[in-house]
Amino acid sequence: MDLWATVEYGKPLEKIQQPIPEPKGKEVLVKVTHCGVCHSDVHFWEGYFDMGGGKKLQMADRGAKLPFAHGHEILGNIVKAGPDAGEQPAGARRMVYPWLGCGECRRCAREEDNMCANQRSLGAVQNGGFAEYVLVPEPKYLVDPGDLDPAVACTFSCSGITTLNAVTKLMPMDPEEPVVLIGAGGLGLAAISVLKSYGHKNIISVDLGDDKLEAAKKAGATAVVNSSGANPAKDIMAAAEGPVLAVIDFVNISKTAAMVQTILAKGAKWVQVGIMGGSVDISLAGTVMKATTILGNLTGNLENLRELTRIAKEGKLPPLPVSTMPWDEVNKAMDMLREGKATGRLVLVK
Ligand code: NAD
Numbered sequence: 595m596d597l598w599a600t601v602e603y604g605k606p607l608e609k610i611q612q613p614i615p616e617p618k619g620k621e622v623l624v625k626v627t628h629c630g631v632c633h634s635d636v637h638f639w640e641g642y643f644d645m646g647g648g649k650k651l652q653m654a655d656r657g658a659k660l661p662f663a664h665g666h667e668i669l670g671n672i673v674k675a676g677p678d679a680g681e682q683p684a685g686a687r688r689m690v691y692p693w694l695g696c697g698e699c700r701r702c703a704r705e706e707d708n709m710c711a712n713q714r715s716l717g718a719v720q721n722g723g724f725a726e727y728v729l730v731p732e733p734k735y736l737v738d739p740g741d742l743d744p745a746v747a748c749t750f751s752c753s754g755i756t757t758l759n760a761v762t763k764l765m766p767m768d769p770e771e772p773v774v775l776i777g778a779g780g781l782g783l784a785a786i787s788v789l790k791s792y793g794h795k796n797i798i799s800v801d802l803g804d805d806k807l808e809a810a811k812k813a814g815a816t817a818v819v820n821s822s823g824a825n826p827a828k829d830i831m832a833a834a835e836g837p838v839l840a841v842i843d844f845v846n847i848s849k850t851a852a853m854v855q856t857i858l859a860k861g862a863k864w865v866q867v868g869i870m871g872g873s874v875d876i877s878l879a880g881t882v883m884k885a886t887t888i889l890g891n892l893t894g895n896l897e898n899l900r901e902l903t904r905i906a907k908e909g910k911l912p913p914l915p916v917s918t919m920p921w922d923e924v925n926k927a928m929d930m931l932r933e934g935k936a937t938g939r940l941v942l943v944k
Contacts, residue, residue, distance in 0.1 A: 597725035598924045599661040603641030603653070606925050607724065610661060615729040617676040622730045624690060628748040629723030630667030630916070631927040631940045632780060637869060638664050638718055639928065644871025646848070657712075658719040665723030665924075666692035666716055667941070669739065669748035679733050687744065688736040689903070690728060692716035692751055693893045697731060705734075708893045723748075724924055724942075737899050740907055745916050745941045747906070749784065753939060754902045754914070755894030757785040757842075760865045761792060763889050764840045772796045772834040774857070776821070777844030777868060778806040780939040785842060786813040787912045791905050798833050800826070802934075809915055809937050827856045838862060842891075848872035855880075863887045918943045 595614045598607040617623045637643055638658070642650040668690040675682035695702040695710020702710050716722040721729070730736060739747035764773060773789060775782050778801040789797050799810035800819045807818035817833040819826065831837060837859035843850050846868030854864055855876070864886060881888070905911050915938030919927050923942070930936040 595726040597663040597721060598921075599663050599724070600639050601661040603639065603660070607639075607928070608661070609922075612721075612725075614727055617674055617679065617729060619676045620679045620732045621676040622679050622682050622733055622736060623673040623675070624668070624670040624688060624728050624730055624736070625673050626665075626668055626670040626723045626726060626728060627687075627944050628669040628744045629665040629921075629942045630749040630752065630780070631665070631924070631931060631936075631942060632667060632752050633931055634666070634752070634869065635664045635717070636928060636932050643869055646871065646873025653719070656719060657714065662719075663721045663723070663725035664717045665725070665942070666718060667748045667751045667753065667939075668692060668716065668723035668728055669744050669751075670723075670728070672736070673727065675733070682733055687739060689739050689747055689751055689899065690716065690723075690730055691735040691737065691896050691899050692718075692722060693895075694731060694735070705896045708895055726944075734896065737903055739903065742903070742906055745918050745943065746914050747903070748941060749780070749914060749916060749939050750899060750902050750906070752893060753780045753784040754788070755898040756867060756891065757781055757788045758898050758902050759894035760842050760867050760891045761785060761788045763865050763891060764842070764863055765792065767794070767840060769793050769795045771840065772798050772838050773840040773842070774798045774800060774830055774834065774838050775810075775815075775842050775844065776800045776846075776850050776854070778803075778810040778815075778818075779844065779936065781844045781867060782806075783809060783813045783915050783938055785844070786810060786815055787914050788902075790814050790912050791910045798830060798838075800830060805937055813915060814912055821853075827853050830857050841865065842867055844868045845870055846872075848874050858884060858886055861885045863889060865889045865891050867891050914939065916941050
């Protein structure tokens with residue numbers, strides 16, 4: 595099979611060949627037709643995460659062995675299944691849940707694979723959707739998108755479930771209270787749709803680019819703030835008419851985290867999603883005195899994928915902005931994302 599592989603971290607992906615895997619036991623082989631390109635693919639491809647204070651978490655220490663294909667927003671057609679996988683109709687279209695754990699621990703048994711300490715995620719440490727085929731360990735990781743647009747449904751596996759998981763951390767919430775979303779990229783725009791599916795009415799989208807903010811308005815943001823101004827905190831509080839009770843930071847760098855602390859009202863929730871790196875000083879007494887809840891959010895679980903699919907099939911999820919590109923333009927898509935030139939989610943189509 596062909597795969598667009600990372601052969602050396604930080605170098606253009608190369609089209610290489612590997613044997614098509616043969617499904618054994620409960621495994622299912624899926625031929626990829628659609629794969630979203632996430633900013634996490636850029637971090638994975640760089641080969642490390644910036645953990646702040648000059649520390650780096652190397653992908654090689656997380657079990658990644660090059661060469662392999664990134665890409666974790668995977669949708670495709672079932673090709674064949676192992677002898678213990680049960681009836682798996684060849685040709686059926688399925689979304690693939692990529693955030694695999696070890697498959698053996700209590701977290702995995704509870705379908706909280708994304709919380710497993712021993713990740714073997716598709717597209718992060720083993721072949722994902724930038725390959726022609728992916729091998730899925732069990733049929734339970736496949737979800738039927740029905741008649742949903744496959745270019746949109748593929749994005750549920752990461753941007754969809756991550757934002758669903760982050761939004762549910764804020765709930766229950768008065769729909770008129772402002773929610774501030776920092777970053778209006780793939781995740782930030784998906785979060786607007788997810789919030790609207792919850793009936794939320796007051797959504798403030800923040801980004802450095804007017805084109806991104808235009809897309810946020812189209813997606814249903816009630817107000818937008820360009821944070822490249824001299825005093826973004828003041829501008830956000832003006833849009834919110836005061837300090838806010840809820841922030842989701844899809845950028846989450848030292849600068850945005852320092853700014854977030856200045857806009858939080860008493861009792862606010864601050865959900866951190868972006869992994870663009872850095873660190874920040876947090877006043878411990880200040881956290882207590884403002885009764886702040888700080889929550890990290892790592893992707894979502896299988897139930898999140900099933901739930902988002904249900905919401906979308908019921909017609910309750912406003913359209914997610916995606917643009918499609920040919921599968922062979924993966925390097926272009928990765929460059930666009932890295933350089934901040936992508937508006938909405940880019941989806942590779944074979
Ligand atoms: P993206 O590139 O599509 O969007 C990022 C957006 O942030 C862009 O619109 C950009 O203009 C904006 N931005 C950059 N710097 C900014 C700043 N200082 N202030 C305001 N806006 C700024 O990226 P994405 O795919 O939406 O991913 C966003 C982040 O979330 C990445 O770090 C990604 O790895 C991470 N992520 C985390 C999880 C998780 O489970 N926690 C899951 C998926 C992605």
